[in-house]
Amino acid sequence: MAGEVVVDALPYIDQGYDEPGVREATEIMRSEFERMQQRLPMDVLSMKRYELPPPPAGKMTDIAAWTECVENSLAQLEHQATRICNLELMVEYGCEAWKSYLEVLVQLVTQAQKQLTTMRKQIQEINWQRKNMQTQGGDKLRNLESSWVGLVSKNYEIEQACAQLEKEEGKEDGDKSVVKANGSQGKEGTGQSDVKEKKEENKPNDRTKPVDPSQ
Structure with a gap:
């Protein structure tokens, strides 16, 4: 799977850590790692392996020293021959290789642009859907708000x-109670006047008082 990391070291059971x-x-x-942590510059690349030094002064007559120098020279010559071969291959096939590489890049750019266009369309459609949903929701909220205001x-x-x-x-009710009170008071006044009149009728009159015969 892409991005999967396979651990190929088991330090508790692996062997060979003590080998030379x-x-x-x-x-x-x-x-x-310490150099990287301290942000120190890297050591300069050593070009000593590309040099062709002669044997030391004390070994000018030593065949082994001269043999080592000759082997070093042969290795350098082989390295230069490989570089020349690579340059010749680049001269012969480099243009076509670069053309193929550029064609691949153009195809990748075209595919990326198509994907970008498709994604922009999808984003625009999503934005339109969101706008329509929010507009419809706003209209519904305004209608509900107006209905609420009307009901209130x-x-x-x-x-x-x-x-x-x-x-x-x-x-x-107050007027009725006042009328009732006035009516009851009127009835009481009428009754009292009737009783008074009756008392006055029953009271003896001076005119009808009997005359004493002795007078």
Whole structure:
């Protein structure tokens, strides 16, 4: 799978860490990591292996020293021959290789542009869908808000009408109680006047008082 990392080291059971050269390589890696951590520059690339030094002054007559120099010269010549071969191949096939490489790049650019165009269309469609959904939702919210305002206004009007009716009913009840009170007072006054008249009728009159015969 892409991006999968395969661990090929089991340090607890692997063998060979004590073999010659392994610890030296570990030390080299440790020193290199320390250099990177300290942000120090890399060592200059050594060109000594490309040099053709003669044998030392004390070994000018030593056949082994001259043999080592000759082998080094042969290695350098082989390296230069390989470089010349690579240059000749580049001269012969380099143009076509670059043309093929450029064609591949053009195809990649075309595919990337098509993908970009498709993605932009998808983004635009998503934005239009979001806009339509939000517009419809806004219209629905405005309609609901206007309905709510209308219902609140109607409730307020109903409350005012109920309060007015209660006020009118209370006034009518007060008028009725006043009328009843006045009626009861009138009846009481009429009864008292009748009783007074009856008492006056029963009271003896001076004119009808009997005359004493002794007078």
